[in-house]
Amino acid sequence: MCYVDLRLNTNIRVSLPAVCFVWQIAMIILFGVFIRYNEESDVRKWIEFKHSHNITSDIENDFYFRYPSFQDVHVMIFVGFGFLMTFLKRYSFSGVGFNFLIAAFGLQWALLMQGWFHSLDPNTGKIYIGVENLINADFCVAGSLIAYGALLGKVSPVQLMVVTLFGVTLFAVEEYIILDLLHCRDAGGSMVIHAxxxxxxxxxxxxLYRPNLHQSKRLNGSVYHSDVFAMIGTLFLWMFWPSFNSAITAHGDGQHRAVINTYLALASSVLTAVAISSMSQKRGKLDMVHIQNATLAGGVAMGTAAEFMITPYGSLIVGFCCGIISTFGYVFVTPFLEKYFKIQDTCGIHNLHAVPGMLGGFVGAIVAAAASVEVYGREGLIETFAFEGDFATRSVLTQGGYQAAGTCVAITFGLVGGALVGFILKFPIWGDPADDNCYDDEVYWEVRVLFNH
Amino acid sequence: MCYVDLRLNTNIRVSLPAVCFVWQIAMIILFGVFIRYNEESDVRKWIEFKHSHNITSDIENDFYFRYPSFQDVHVMIFVGFGFLMTFLKRYSFSGVGFNFLIAAFGLQWALLMQGWFHSLDPNTGKIYIGVENLINADFCVAGSLIAYGALLGKVSPVQLMVVTLFGVTLFAVEEYIILDLLHCRDAGGSMVIHAxxxxxxxxxxxxLYRPNLHQSKRLNGSVYHSDVFAMIGTLFLWMFWPSFNSAITAHGDGQHRAVINTYLALASSVLTAVAISSMSQKRGKLDMVHIQNATLAGGVAMGTAAEFMITPYGSLIVGFCCGIISTFGYVFVTPFLEKYFKIQDTCGIHNLHAVPGMLGGFVGAIVAAAASVEVYGREGLIETFAFEGDFATRSVLTQGGYQAAGTCVAITFGLVGGALVGFILKFPIWGDPADDNCYDDEVYWEVRVLFNH
Amino acid sequence: MCYVDLRLNTNIRVSLPAVCFVWQIAMIILFGVFIRYNEESDVRKWIEFKHSHNITSDIENDFYFRYPSFQDVHVMIFVGFGFLMTFLKRYSFSGVGFNFLIAAFGLQWALLMQGWFHSLDPNTGKIYIGVENLINADFCVAGSLIAYGALLGKVSPVQLMVVTLFGVTLFAVEEYIILDLLHCRDAGGSMVIHAxxxxxxxxxxxxLYRPNLHQSKRLNGSVYHSDVFAMIGTLFLWMFWPSFNSAITAHGDGQHRAVINTYLALASSVLTAVAISSMSQKRGKLDMVHIQNATLAGGVAMGTAAEFMITPYGSLIVGFCCGIISTFGYVFVTPFLEKYFKIQDTCGIHNLHAVPGMLGGFVGAIVAAAASVEVYGREGLIETFAFEGDFATRSVLTQGGYQAAGTCVAITFGLVGGALVGFILKFPIWGDPADDNCYDDEVYWEVRVLFNH
Incomplete structure (x- = not known):
């Protein structure tokens, strides 16, 4: 069944190993030059830190505040995103396998890029890392994995490595602009990750629009068991999203509240996603695509506001609206975008990440602008919005404005950066599949037998 | 293959969206009126709380004692219960999907109902929630998800929403009676959840007995891969059951001991379940149904006693007996119940939840009655059984009696409540499938292709 | 399709239940005689402990330092190992099911055997257990589960119980020699577990070499969906390996650093495994076997050194090399071993555990020997290498030598112990399958239907 494609050469026997080796060796060199343990993961420094800060218990190590959430985020990145993308009938290996590859590469690059902006000691020129850097690296990679959702089935693993290299770099820059220069709050990344x-x-x-993609139409769909596999991804994303949105918020009440808010928004979007899915089909039948995706929209949209005092019912309202909007997106907007805007979006990331992320950014702006001393207390306002140092005099209204501006920055970075990366990927050297060969694992994987006969 | 059933109309295009929307809007309104953050999830209150209680570290926030267990419980509810119910050959979408839907609805309703009884401040009329409420909501929902196990394949999603609405309500009331009025201990819910x-x-x-259910017999069974999917559910339930039984026990030794006891009981029931399964079949072959279910019986039966000083070998004995009883139940009792009592129990919840839960209640009663100052210490007895306030003078023997009474209350609520809800579900308005159309995802789901041809 | 095999009797209706019952009853008796709660899981003792040590918060209970990692390790043992072994087209039930059975038995036996060496109070003659014992029991069982990987498809469950009984016993002895007598450090078990x-x-x-195993060749391979199932195992192992290697390290910086090092080594081995896999195939196609296994080699190889100050780039280098070595092993060494050494290694444990484990032992030796006061601080050296009591005067160079010696002890125990157990398993009483009946679930399981027709 394997024939040589005359137009496109999908042989990646040189390019993929070359990229992997060169980049991994570069990582080793750069880590050797720049990356060191921080004062909570270095044995000598932690002992000194405990002495100098009169800390009597190791439980005060940031590790214990962050590690359970970190592991949940890690599961979301590898099992959540990975299995969500196994839904295609013959592209499950690539869905979970390439996700694995690019995440493993991306997180190393992210430790460097994000570390450069946030954990660099200018005196020593070294980046000092701990568990919070690991979480942020997973977050950073998530941006590129989301992008993979739109490209699923149409690109080669080498192209995905390029998408990730630039994606992580762009992410680190936009994050620096949004979080540090604009001083936005975005603990769960509605703006910096999802939008x-x-x-x-x-x-x-x-x-990368392919006018003849319909030639692979027979493979652009699910089979029974591939849809069940995808539900593994959905559920692990759904269950652990409270950890995602709370992983790097303030210790104590901040993490606690972010969990509650996210939990409620997610529960709410399940019900409205089911409702709209049923309404959109003959005889009220549910569509697995909606259940797999739109049920998660509430978590995306709470990425900014989860740590704020949005109130429990506020969280339910956000989830309610986003479940509706996201499912409508799958029913109407994705076909519309393909037909009129020439955007082929395999997983519908427009409806699960782009729009709910943007909305989440604006929800965060509104909630920030509405913050008051009565609700937060004076100390609480300072803690929640980090009104310290250069930003000690910023008002909540100003903060709201900056939050909205941050959302626009994130979208701009995504659109402009994506267009540039797209043009790079058009060079005919990356081993991408032909139009009639998309969504097929056999292009990049040794596939033995399909059934157990 | 789709024909119009003349007797039953399974079109849920109006009823399902209507129920989802009405109930979700009701949740938003009720949450708006009643639900607020508690003093550990509200930024102002937590800062004040720390000041007033001289707490210097955020690690004392209840969040850090409870969150790892909470996430495990959450996985059990959505992946554990969900995937355990994917075992049928053509009902995997409904197994995992409807479980997802009703759990997401149920936990919101549970926050209200349980909060009303346990977290209401009579001065403000508000319910204050934190991570412990989230765990309890998951627990509360578990009661209805267990019930779904008996109904799997025979009811519509609208009916399941009704089952959950009443199930959560009944749960909150029986839990209030058992835990507050009778002052029973039931941290892992042998009584209040499983029985x-x-x-x-x-x-x-x-x-809801269907005399002609044999017309769907061809679909009431597993295929190879659906059984492997179900093992995902089994294993996540099995692994995280120690978290389930310890999630809301006393901080420190209580959580620690509950984990050890549950871990041991579960290990023990694996061996006896395998033994009986092998004995019950020609040539000693194992039956996947037993491995998927009866291996969990030890966890169910330790739901009450896990936090007590039952001793490690006591835990092994409980698991030993329940593994045997549960597997025997699958071999002999389930067919017997169907034939003579007209109870069609798709997942065999009689053997995994009803009987082991009841036994767990009585085990708890015996272990409580046998508690002594020598073993617990005076302070330990008070801590373990909460012999404080109105109950300061209760003896352990009396406590044992109340534990047994609590078990009977739970069973009574289940039987009477279930009978009432069953009659409500008999109205011909809920869109349930015809007798020859049960166990079939095509009734409620868009099913595209079964195999990857 | 079931015929009576004249040479081998695979009927285990007597032997399997007998072994399960006898051994489980033995466990109950032995636990009754020996096992008690330790001072952190016993209510009276914990209250006394808090009073006598002036501990004011329950968060100081070791439970809170260890439990999140414990649960991750638990997932690795049951879902990780279990699903990794579902890759065969018709042996998924046995892969995940027998793994479940022998792990559940093994951990009980491990609590006794390891407890005897490490948690026995000579005054009372009792073994006192807490969460650290549970983690160690999971570790101990891992040794036998790794061995199952080589035997997959060729042995009966009764034989596996024997493998586990002896495997756990041998483990406890070699661990005592390596950790206590030689005073090696091996927190993640490169030596004691993997080698x-x-x-x-x-x-x-x-x-147990079978010269005619080619008669079952038709079943010794994967199908599409069984490979996706196996990826569940791979990913949970990969994600939670940082917890594995940090679960029993020193509180604080030790756990923190072990997580970072393992995370980096694993990320690095993904890239080199992919590179070599692609290079080894026509047209650069990836092989699922490599992705499922060799990506994990970095975690194995960091089992000893993860808690040391190996530096982040040191971790990347270890992962880099082991990803290459492991994938080469799958491509060249496994066929070579089968052809010339008559070792049939179904899962390729030689490449994933034996060799990376051995290398990890030597890496640990080198890193230990290179430890310095400048890097660790004086207090840090003592803490990291436990240079206390009898070992207070040991130098890091000596420590390095002992680490290397420990690796050799582990290998020797494996080879000699395995040969002895192999001879025991050759008795014709264990119900193992015939040569033309290997890799087939139908021998030990009721298999109903393969597809959903």
Missing amino acids: FGGYYGLAISWV | FGGYYGLAISWV | FGGYYGLAISWV
């Missing part, structure tokens, strides 16, 4: 990642993927997909 | 949920589901199934 | 388990399984497989 950026969503529009980044859509822009790439727009540049 | 209640098991008999609730059996009673509903009894009322 | 031992790997060579133990290879030695058994060597003794």
Whole structure:
């Protein structure tokens, strides 16, 4: 069944190993030059830190505040995103396997790029890392994995490595602008992760538009068991999203509240996603695509506001609206985008990440602008919005404005960056599949037997 | 293959969206009126709390004692219960999907109902929630998900929403009676979750008895890969059951001991389940149904006693007996119940939840009655059984009696409540499938292709 | 399709239940005699402990330092190992099911055997257990589960129980020699778990060599969905390996650093495994076997050194090399071993556990020997290498020598122990399958239907 494609050469026997080796060796060199343990993961420094800060118990090590959430985030990145992308009938290996590859590469690059902006000691020129850096690296990678959702089935693993290299770099820069320069709050990344990642993927997909993709139509769909596999991804994303949105918030009440808010928003979007899915089909039948995706929209949209005092019912309202909007997106907007905007979005990241992420950014802006001393207390306002140092005099209204501006920055980075990366990926050297060969694992994997006969 | 059934109309295009929207809007309104953050999840209150209680570290926030267990419980509810119910050859979408839907609805309703009884401040009229409420909501939902196990394949999603609405309500009331009025201890819910949920589901199934269910016999069974999917559910339930039984026990030794006891009981029931399964079949072959279910019986039966000083070997004995009883139940009792009592129990919840839950309640009663100052210490007895306030003078023997009474209350609530709910579900308005159309995802789901041809 | 095999009787209706019952009853008796709660899981003792040590918060209970990691390790043992072994087209039930059975038995036996060496109070003659014992029991069982990887498809469950009984016993002894007598450090078990388990399984497989195994060749391979199931195992192992290697290290910086090092080594081995896999195939196609296994080699190889100050780039280098070595092993060494050494290694544990484990032992030796006061601080050196009591005067160079010696002890125990156990398993009483009946679930399981027709 394997024939030589005359137009496109999908042989990646040189390019893929070359990219992996060169980049991994570069990582080793750069880590050797720059990366060191921080004062909570270095044995000598931690002992000194405990002495100098009169800390009597190791439980005060940031590790114990962060590690359970970190592991949940890690599961979301590898099992959540990975299995969510196994839904295609013959692209499950690539869905979970390439996700694995690019995440493993991306997180190393992210430790460097994000560390450069946030954990660099200018005196020593070294980046000092701990568990919070690991969480942030997973977050950073998520942007590129979201983009993979739009490209699923249409690109080669070498192209995905390029998407990730640039995606992580762009992410680190936009994050620095949004979090440090604009001083936005975005603990769960509605803006920096979802809006950026969503529009980044859509822009790439727009540049890589394939007018003859219908030639692979027979493989662009699920089979029974591949849909069940995808539910593994959905559920692990759904269950652990409270950890995602709370992983790097303030210790104590901040993490606690972010969990509650996210939990409620997610529960609410399940019900409205089911409702709209049923309404959109003959005889009220549910569509697995909606259940797999739109049920998660509430978590995306709470990425910014989860740590704020949005109130429990506020969280339910956010989830309610986003479940509706996301499912409508799958029913109407994705076909519309493909037909009129020439954007082929395999997983519908427009509806799960781009739009809910953007909305989440604006929800965060509104909630921030509405913050008051009565609700937060004076100390609480300072703690929640980090009104310290250069930003000690910023008002909540100003903060709201900056939050909205941050959302626009994230979208702009996604669109412009994605367009540029898309043009790079158009060079005919990356081993991408032909139009009639998309969504097929056999292009990049040794596939032995399909059934157990 | 789709024809219009003249007797039953399974079109849920109006009823399902209507129920989802009305109930979700009701949740938003009720949450707006009643639900607020508690003093550990509210930024102002937590800062004040720390000041007033001289707490210097955020690690004392209850969040850090409870969150790892909470996430494990959450996995059990959504992946554990969900995937355990994917075992049928053509009902995997409904197994995992409807479980997802009703759990997401149920936990919101549970926060209200349980909060009303346990977290209401009578001065403000508000319910204050934190991570412990989230765990309890998951527990509360578990009762209805257990009931779904008996009904699997025979009811519509609208009916399941009704089962959950009443199930959560009944749960909150029986829990209030058992835990507050009778002052029973039941940290892992042998009584309030498993005995209640098991008999609730059996009673509903009894009322909904279908004499012609054999017409769907061809679909009431597994295929190879659906059995492997179900093992995902089994294993996540099995692994995280120690978290389930310890999630809301006393900080420190209580959580620690509950984990050890549950771990041991579960290990023990694996061996006896395998032994009986092998004995019950020609040539000693194992039956996947037993491995998927009866291996969990030890966890159910330790739901009450796990936090007590039952001793490690006591835990092994409980698991030993329940592994045997549960497997025998699958071999002999389930067919017997169907034939003579007209109870059709798809997942065999009688053997995994009802009976082991009841036994767990009585085990708890015996272990409580046998508690002594020598073993617990005076302070330990007070801490373990909360012999404080109105109950400061209660003896352990009396406590044992109340534990046994609590078990009977749970069973009664399950049987009577289930019978009532069953009659409600008999109205011909809920869109349930015809007798020859049961166990079939095509009734409620868009099913595209079964195999990857 | 079921015929009576004249040479081998696979009927285990007597032997399997007998072994399960006898051994489980023995466990109950032995636990009754020996096992008690320790001072952190016993209510009276914990209250006394808090009073006598002036501990004011329950968060100081070791439970809170260890439990999140424990649960991750638990997932690795049951879902990780279990699903990794579902890759065969018709042996998924046995892969995940027998793994479940022998782990559940093994951990009980491990609590006794390891407890005897490490948690026995000579005054009372009792073994006192807490969460650290549970983690160690999971570790101990891992050795036997690794061995199962080599035997997969060729042995009966009764034989596996024997493998586990002896495997756990041998483990406890070699661990005592390596950790206590030689005073090696091996927190993640490169030596005591992976090198031992790997060579133990290879030695058994060597003794049980089947010259006519090619008669089952048709079943010794994967199908599409069984490979996706196996990726569940791979990913949970990969994600939670940082917890594995940090679960029993020193509180605080030790756990923190072990997580970072393992995380980096694993990320690095993904890239080199992918590179070599692609290079080894026509047209650069990836092989699922490599992705499922060799990506984990970095975690194995960091089992000893993860808690040391190996530096982040040191971790990347270890992962880099082991990803290459492991994938080469799958491509060249496994066929070579089968052809010339008569070792049939179904899962390739030689490449994933034996060799990376051995290398990890030597890496640990080198890193230990290179430890300095400048890097660790004086207090840090003592803490990291436990240079206390009898070992207070040991130098790091001596420590390095002992680490290397420990690796050799582990390999020796594996090879000699495995050969002995292999001879025991050759008795014709264990119900193992005929040569033309291997890799087939139908021998030990009721298999109903393969597809959903």
